[in-house]
Amino acid sequence: MKNVNLKVNGVSVTVPEGTRILDAALKAGFKIPTLCYMKDLCNESSCRVCVVELKNNRKLMTACSTVVSEGMEVLTNTPKVRASRKITLELMLSNHHKDCLSCVRSGNCELQALSAEYGCDASKYSGTMNEYDVDDATPYLVRDNNKCILCRRCVASCNKVQTVGVIDASKRGFATKIASPFDKSLGEVPCVACGQCINVCPTGALREKDSIKDVEKLLADPSKTVIVGTAPSVRAALGEEFGYPIGTDTEGKMVAALKAIGFDRVFDVDMAADMTIMEEGTEFLSRLNDPKAAMPMITSCSAGWIRFIEFNYPELLPNLSSCKSPQQMFGAIMKTYYAKKTGIDPKDLAVVTIMPCIAKKFELTRDDQSAAGVPDIDASLTTRELAKMIKNYGIDFKALDAKTEFDDPIGKGSTAGLIFGATGGVMEAALRTVAETVTGKTLDNIDFKAVRGTKGIKEASVTLNGKQINIAVASGLGNARKLMDEIKAGKSKYHFIEIMACPGGCVNGGGQPIVDSATRNVVDVAKTRAGVLYKKDRKDVLRRSHENPIVKTLYSEFFGEPNSHKAHEVLHTSYVKREKY
Numbered sequence: 262m263k264n265v266n267l268k269v270n271g272v273s274v275t276v277p278e279g280t281r282i283l284d285a286a287l288k289a290g291f292k293i294p295t296l297c298y299m300k301d302l303c304n305e306s307s308c309r310v311c312v313v314e315l316k317n318n319r320k321l322m323t324a325c326s327t328v329v330s331e332g333m334e335v336l337t338n339t340p341k342v343r344a345s346r347k348i349t350l351e352l353m354l355s356n357h358h359k360d361c362l363s364c365v366r367s368g369n370c371e372l373q374a375l376s377a378e379y380g381c382d383a384s385k386y387s388g389t390m391n392e393y394d395v396d397d398a399t400p401y402l403v404r405d406n407n408k409c410i411l412c413r414r415c416v417a418s419c420n421k422v423q424t425v426g427v428i429d430a431s432k433r434g435f436a437t438k439i440a441s442p443f444d445k446s447l448g449e450v451p452c453v454a455c456g457q458c459i460n461v462c463p464t465g466a467l468r469e470k471d472s473i474k475d476v477e478k479l480l481a482d483p484s485k486t487v488i489v490g491t492a493p494s495v496r497a498a499l500g501e502e503f504g505y506p507i508g509t510d511t512e513g514k515m516v517a518a519l520k521a522i523g524f525d526r527v528f529d530v531d532m533a534a535d536m537t538i539m540e541e542g543t544e545f546l547s548r549l550n551d552p553k554a555a556m557p558m559i560t561s562c563s564a565g566w567i568r569f570i571e572f573n574y575p576e577l578l579p580n581l582s583s584c585k586s587p588q589q590m591f592g593a594i595m596k597t598y599y600a601k602k603t604g605i606d607p608k609d610l611a612v613v614t615i616m617p618c619i620a621k622k623f624e625l626t627r628d629d630q631s632a633a634g635v636p637d638i639d640a641s642l643t644t645r646e647l648a649k650m651i652k653n654y655g656i657d658f659k660a661l662d663a664k665t666e667f668d669d670p671i672g673k674g675s676t677a678g679l680i681f682g683a684t685g686g687v688m689e690a691a692l693r694t695v696a697e698t699v700t701g702k703t704l705d706n707i708d709f710k711a712v713r714g715t716k717g718i719k720e721a722s723v724t725l726n727g728k729q730i731n732i733a734v735a736s737g738l739g740n741a742r743k744l745m746d747e748i749k750a751g752k753s754k755y756h757f758i759e760i761m762a763c764p765g766g767c768v769n770g771g772g773q774p775i776v777d778s779a780t781r782n783v784v785d786v787a788k789t790r791a792g793v794l795y796k797k798d799r800k801d802v803l804r805r806s807h808e809n810p811i812v813k814t815l816y817s818e819f820f821g822e823p824n825s826h827k828a829h830e831v832l833h834t835s836y837v838k839r840e841k842y
Contacts, residue, residue, distance in 0.1 A: 267333040282313060282324040282335055291337050292779065294346065294375050296463050297412040298325035300782040302422065305413045309349050310375065313337045321345055347379045355386035358407040364465040371463035371777055372410060393438065398448030401470050401622040402456065406438050409466040415439065415458035422764060423738040425569070427452045442842070451572040451841045454620035455565035455738065455762045456771015469619045469772060473650055475640045479611040480523050486605055489524040490591045491515060491615045493531055494682030494767040495644050497793035498617065501774040502648030503658040508789040510797065514658055517665035518651045529667045530614065531674025533591035534681045534690070535806035536815065537562065540584045540832050542695045543823035545757055555579035557748065557755040560687050562586050564620035565762030567836065569738050574745045575838035583833040587681065588614050588621050589630050592637030593831045598819045599671065600633065607633040614641045617682070617770030620762065632831040643772025670811070676798035677806045683791035684736035684766030685712035685719060688759040692723060694807045699725045707804060713795070715765045715787050718743065732757045737764035766791070
């Protein structure tokens with residue numbers, strides 16, 4: 262590829278042909294602010310905050326869309342440029358609800374940060390403002406267009422990446438807004454609750470439905486024993502809310518914080534992930550040997566993915582594993598086995614989960630999620646909500662003991678369950694158990710690296726007792742759609758498929774700490790967080806789900822064997838066809 266030479270603020274830089282000014286400036290050491298642009302997602306040139314001057318050109322150009330040319334001289338911080346950016350920001354603020362102190366994004370709002378940086382007067386331009394009703398019709402997400410700046414990142418995420426397509430720009434001019442078809446609420450359209458729109462929103466226009474008060478009510482009830490379980494990827498991201506670098510493992514501090522909040526027992530949902538592998542792996546082997554079974558079999562861990570297939574591919578529901586997700590298995594085990602073991606009436610046992618996902622708030626309301634006659638899960642908090650709760654309780658997170666451990670007797674899982682948090686982790690964990698179950702031999706190498714990494718679709722083949730098994734892993738619903746279309750057309754070559762709704766898997770879930778666009782443009786967030794999980798996996802001794810002592814105890818004392826009648830009563834579920842409109 263041909264290189265191009267240019268100058269940015271007098272600094273010479275060489276970049277490949279086709280490079281945007283934004284990236285050329287970054288290479289030269291200059292950061293240009295953006296509000297609509299996000300790498301590999303959105304390039305609308307709609308916010309006009311990234312304007313720059315070009316020598317011998319009177320017109321200001323947008324750095325996110327203008328491509329460099331030989332000999333170009335770019336000026337990123339002239340008085341003209343800064344004045345233009347300031348006016349643009351102040352005009353945005355003139356039609357923006359500025360209740361910053363009560364906004365969940367205060368302190369982590371890209372509009373707020375830039376307005377402070379440019380010394381904006383929030384009241385400089387007064388006049389008519391758009392007024393919108395807040396859409397809180399779902400149990401998982403709130404949309405407040407009064408804080409929307411029309412960057413269209415959410416639209417790009419929903420349409421381009423996830424291919425769900427339930428929001429878009431509506432109307433024109435001053436009346437432009439982000440809306441669902443026919444101005445319906447998000448509860449009336451086939452939104453899948455992935456929450457990726459929240460992760461890319463630069464302001465507080467999108468947020469999860471707050472469940473903190475529900476949890477505090479449970480904790481304050483003296484008749485309740487309140488158990489909390491944490492998902493694998495939460496420990497890999499929680500620290501970011503307290504100033505730790507992306508990719509910091511804060512497992513011990515997380516456990517210590519939950520105990521300080523007042524939960525009676527703190528357990529690890531990795532244990533339920535191990536149980537998922539036992540049930541799902543056995544189910545896969547059963548289908549593999551049944552010529553009448555629906556194949557390929559597809560994983561069922563991701564709640565957003567389940568909503569997606571129920572809305573878009575109901576004819577392929579038989580291909581889904583019937584296993585509940587690890588969250589729901591965790592709750593079901595707590596309210597059956599654990600309740601019986603401790604002599605607690607299931608109705609007096611409250612189970613809370615900490616998840617990287619807002620779809621889990623919907624999942625706990627699904628039918629067929631009450632193994633003991635009461636809901637498996639009582640409340641689910643996102644990683645962000647847990648961080649907020651820790652701060653509200655006045656807990657000094659950095660001062661907590663980093664070596665605090667989960668509670669026994671059933672609080673721990675294998676690292677096979679831990680890597681569920683990364684795309685490909687479910688498949689790798691399953692292969693570790695399935696391969697050793699089929700061959701009856703201990704594998705010398707259980708690192709199935711072909712299914713690792715953040716690539717949207719990964720594929721591999723393994724041989725089990727002479728039979729070649731073709732597997733695929735997809736993260737992001739746009740990639741899932743490609744695999745589903747192949748199956749629907751009868752062209753799929755796969756036997757086993759893992760699908761996660763969020764690009765990169767749960768480490769990049771819709772409930773994880775929000776990372777601003779400037780950071781996302783240079784850091785692979787999902788890969789960096791996933792590195793925490795794989796590092797722990799490399800160092801651990803217990804790396805196979807079927808070797809987890811707690812799993813063995815659960816089967817010997819309660820379930821009998823994987824996929825037994827008892828296991829199906831407690832650990833499996835059913836699905837429904839959902840109408841789009």
